[in-house]
Amino acid sequence: MKPIKVESEEIKRAICSGDAYIQVDNRKFLLFEIDQVKEPNGYVVTDPDEEKQLLNALHEENPILDDDEINRLLGDQK
Numbered sequence: 001m002k003p004i005k006v007e008s009e010e011i012k013r014a015i016c017s018g019d020a021y022i023q024v025d026n027r028k029f030l031l032f033e034i035d036q037v038k039e040p041n042g043y044v045v046t047d048p049d050e051e052k053q054l055l056n057a058l059h060e061e062n063p064i065l066d067d068d069e070i071n072r073l074l075g076d077q078k
Contacts, residue, residue, distance in 0.1 A: 021074060028074065 006012055014022055021028050035046050045051045065073070 028070075 006015065015031060019031070021030050023029075034043055045054060
């Protein structure tokens, strides 16, 4: 997995703003910080609280949401 290097100060501020996602045109991208990435395309959880939250989410019901429901949850109601 190759990282994308961001040079634009405006984009850096948007990413570091604390918001959960960014929008580019009509597409939304979820933001979360990671400590390290190991190949092949994996993510290693190093924070115990994050690990607990992820495991709880995996063991709960996780229905597939349609675009309208996702937009509503993200606060993008029209």
